[in-house]
Amino acid sequence: MRQPEPEPQSFDRVLSSMCTEPHPDARAAAERFLATNPGDPATYESVAELEARAVEGLATLAAHSAPADAAGYVTSRGTEANVQAVRSARNRHDGSEVNVVAPASAHFSFTKAAEVLGVELRTVPLDDDFRADVDAVAAAVNDGTALVVGVAGSTEYGRVDPIPELAAIAEEVGAGFHVDAAWGGFVLPFTDHAWSFADAAVDTLTIDPHKYGQAPVPAGGLLAREDAALDALAVDTPYLESRSQATLTGTRSGAGVAGAVAAMDALWPDGYREAAERAADNADWLADELADRGYRVVEPELPLVAADVPESEFESLRDAGWKVSRTGAGELRVVCMPHVTRSALRAFVDDLDRIRR
Numbered sequence: 642m643r644q645p646e647p648e649p650q651s652f653d654r655v656l657s658s659m660c661t662e663p664h665p666d667a668r669a670a671a672e673r674f675l676a677t678n679p680g681d682p683a684t685y686e687s688v689a690e691l692e693a694r695a696v697e698g699l700a701t702l703a704a705h706s707a708p709a710d711a712a713g714y715v716t717s718r719g720t721e722a723n724v725q726a727v728r729s730a731r732n733r734h735d736g737s738e739v740n741v742v743a744p745a746s747a748h749f750s751f752t753k754a755a756e757v758l759g760v761e762l763r764t765v766p767l768d769d770d771f772r773a774d775v776d777a778v779a780a781a782v783n784d785g786t787a788l789v790v791g792v793a794g795s796t797e798y799g800r801v802d803p804i805p806e807l808a809a810i811a812e813e814v815g816a817g818f819h820v821d822a823a824w825g826g827f828v829l830p831f832t833d834h835a836w837s838f839a840d841a842a843v844d845t846l847t848i849d850p851h852k853y854g855q856a857p858v859p860a861g862g863l864l865a866r867e868d869a870a871l872d873a874l875a876v877d878t879p880y881l882e883s884r885s886q887a888t889l890t891g892t893r894s895g896a897g898v899a900g901a902v903a904a905m906d907a908l909w910p911d912g913y914r915e916a917a918e919r920a921a922d923n924a925d926w927l928a929d930e931l932a933d934r935g936y937r938v939v940e941p942e943l944p945l946v947a948a949d950v951p952e953s954e955f956e957s958l959r960d961a962g963w964k965v966s967r968t969g970a971g972e973l974r975v976v977c978m979p980h981v982t983r984s985a986l987r988a989f990v991d992d993l994d995r996i997r998r
């Protein structure tokens with residue numbers, strides 16, 4: 642018996658996701674390249690060429706005015722990019738006791754990386770405004786530190802760590818330095834934040850097309866200032882025409898690669914700038930509306946608003962169909978992705994008013 646076709650959710654009431662509706666060109670390109678595998682470039686030649694363009698595009702975003710010559714590849718997602726950054730640093734580190742120093746705000750993918758790779762993850766406390774505490778990071782590093790991690794756009798509060806200061810600490814102990822801009826990477830080029838290769842001695846960087854990049858899932862990105870960081874990941878590949886592979890997965894998504902290129906072709910830089918400005922305006926607007934109603938609001942730095950909304954009101958918002966989530970500390974968290982319109986936010990605030998009455 643035929644079941645009714647399942648429908649994907651609509652994005653109308655999705656307020657806490659870090660993914661968004663893909664750009665129409667990206668959707669079309671992804672479908673065209675659905676049956677390709679950039680993991681086997683000798684067979685799937687055109688998608689391999691597209692991947693080089695994707696890396697060039699991501700490197701351009703991450704370069705500001707510096708030359709965009711970073712190496713890298715299109716990962717399956719941010720998690721893979723972060724795992725690979727840790728793996729590369731571990732492989733390049735001398736000594737058997739290896740640790741990675743990251744702020745408490747670092748994404749849980751670093752916990753996975755540490756477990757899988759058998760390295761110690763040292764998480765250090767944040768300052769009062771949810772950024773990595775530089776002194777705490779300095780106190781945590783030692784000879785065994787293979788990698789220091791900075792977050793440029795944290796998952797819970799959208800904070801940007803003091804990247805140049807963290808890079809300097811890493812340099813002092815001879816550790817690598819990784820920036821996780823999985824979510825923030827397509828917004829940060831339009832802000833004054835120091836976050837990427839041009840701003841500090843960043844060795845590797847995570848930047849996901851499938852978040853603010855408006856590419857379809859799955860498309861993440863790993864960039865490296867020097868080829869050596871990728872070379873440290875290469876393994877021999879006996880049955881393929883290409884001799885070695887630096888990626889974590891074998892077969893990969895050609896749809897992700899083609900979608901990322903199409904999105905960047907369509908949107909870099911003006912489309913992304915407009916999206917970033919609209920998102921920032923929306924976040925500021927929502928933060929003001931919530932503060933006006935007496936909620937404690939964490940001032941948005943990137944377009945993400947966290948506010949102390951009581952449990953009962955949060956549950957009522959969920960019951961009203963709003964797809965919202967909370968931070969570890971319990972605040973309501975609204976991520977102003979490109980699909981989140983001002984009118985959706987107005988409807989959300991109206992519902993909140995109705996619930997409060």
Ligand SMILES: *Cc1c(COP(=O)(O)O)cnc(C)c1O
Nearest residue numbers: 718719720748794796821823824
């Ligand atoms: C989303 C996110 C990740 C993980 O990326 P996935 O694509 O979900 O695997 C890592 N770091 C940050 C800061 C993120 O926002």
